[in-house]
Amino acid sequence: MRKILRLALREYKAAVKTKGFIIGLVLAPLVMGGGLIAFLLLKDRVDTTDKRVAVVDRSWVVTEALVKAAELRNANEIIDKESGKKVRPAYFFEEVKPNTNDPKGQRLELSDRVRNGDLHGFIEIGPQVVHPGKDRETFQISYYAKNAAIDDLRNWAAGAINNRLRELRLADAGVKESDVKDLFFWVTVDGLGLVSLDESTGAIAEGKRASPLDAILIPIVIMMLMLLMIMMSVPGMLHSVMEEKTQRIAEVLLGSIKPFEFMAAKLVGGIAVSLTSSAVYIIGGIIALQVMGYEDYVPLHVLPWFFGYMLLAIIMFGAWSAALGSTCSEAKDAQSLSFPTILPAIFPMFIYFPVVREPLGSFATWMSLIPPFTPLLMVLRLCTPGGVPAWQPFVGLLGVLLCTLFFVWAAGRIFRVAILMQGTPPKLSNIVRWAIRG
């Protein structure tokens, strides 16, 4: 054990006493969370250039209302009242008489105006839009623009046009809007967590208002943090073992310690590195959230599971990584094995979205009980507001524990044979043979 700790300590120092580690400690979360932070910072930054849109209204009844709605919007919504700054673009609609003889030619002509920058886009409204029939083309509303799929103007125009259509339909039915109070008052449905009983006080606690922050963001951040911890140590083991093998340090070490102790020391060192990083991130994260007043969002109840699963994941994937590293005789071998090494660890990232959307669904449940995916997916599910049935984290942990023991056993056998073998390429058949025969 003394030798394992001594070698692990060297591994730990070699990893954390580098500028790369310090820089990585700062940069890694920025890179991984950078997109989210950028989105939050930039979501209110919009292009305030005014937008002119042509309207080809074949129904002849919508354009006027659209122009008025735009005027109302331009008067009330584009200037921030406190700062007096323009925060949104003004919309201007220009009526263009429909060309019934050559509609395609008219669309081309308007498209050219958009290309020239004269227009932002144009809308074409079908003749039967007020009372749609069976022929879709007669009531279709089409919006043509350079980037029509993601365009705030399209969403705004859809609302304004449909308000006008509802007014016209009510009028045709003989109903005045003023006769039906709150006809267009839209009521939202608030999402709330379940009501619970506080056993200490006997009081009924109201359900917590559900927000995307704790339903999606917190689980994903916690999962990403665990992935980050795994990625900070596991791929490094592949390269460090490969280096020790190719630089012939491994044989010197094997004169002092057994191959299994050698691998175990690598794992202990890797765990220590990840624990150091995670302690920095978690303590820093909790303090930051407290300062910002978001301390209620910290899922403290998940932290024991987080660390338990993280340790096993690092041992499991680290053993796999060290075993593969021992099969490499040169740097290009390690390069080709880098992806297979981290694949089991990163696979949950490909399926996290359906899991976080329906954390109690059968897909989420079964995927989170497949041992290599359990650490990330179970922690993700545990962080969701509804949590998971109490038995599942325990069953998942047992599965991961058994899987880890198997990985370490197989990796130890591969490591023992491969670490002294030079010039033998890391073929799958060899790796399997070494794992089976030892």
Added chain:
Amino acid sequence: MSTIELKNVTKTFGKHVAVDGLSLTVPQGSVYGFIGPNGSGKTTTLRMIMNILYPDSGEITIFGEPLTPASCDRIGYMPEERGLYKRMKVREVLEFFGGLKNGDGIRAKVDRWLERLDLADWANKKVETLSKGMSQKVQFIATVVSQPELVLLDEPFTGLDPVNTDVIKDAILELQAQGTTVIFSTHDMSMAEKMCDYIFMIFKGVKVLDGTLAEIQDRYGTDTIRVRTGDGMTALQNLEGIERVNDFGQLQELRLAPGGNSQVILQEILKRTYVRSFEIVKPSLHDIFIRIAGPQAKEVERA
């Protein structure tokens, strides 16, 4: 008392027999030289003694006990391919390797060895800044700094200049004087002749020589003539009764054919040229090596 005892040890890799039924006894406090051509089984034997490779059959006893991982702590091992952490400082790497075996007072031991091998000024330099010779000396210190009772050195003199060769040679002899058993493999026959109490030669996995230099030379008799003549090699062409002539430029080494007579040969040479020196000697280790493993070698004969 023997430090190492190998009994009928065999190791195979696939179909290749690397070591075949090897038995060997290494007395305590001796310097034992392992010689043999490349790929003959020297390194495999050393690795089995170190418990890095396990024999397929046979028995290895170290310090009178069956080989265990714990006994490796009493052995220092320097592999043929040197391996040091390049980004660590010299002192750190030595304390690390020494500490893996026996960490007691390691810092003082490291200082003493750095001073002894003239590396004290490099103690706080990174290994990657050292020359090859200096790296080799650091590797040697890493092997012996924990004061092991048995030291295994695989090709310790390879790549060293004469000065550093002498430094390592003196250090090995100092270790022996302190009671340490030293085994080293080498391709330098003269070094083996001069330093080793016992010499063991392995060829194609089979032990072909084992004993003191005198014992080995006695096996081959006095069939060698060293001669210096006025005309060098040209005077020795087509001499009858000679099996082989080894030309060293300034002197030639002649091996007598079976039944050859040295006096008849001397007379024949005197007819051709004048003789500066004529010496009947035992064959050198180099010559014996060539006889066993050279192109004209006959079938492997177990020692």
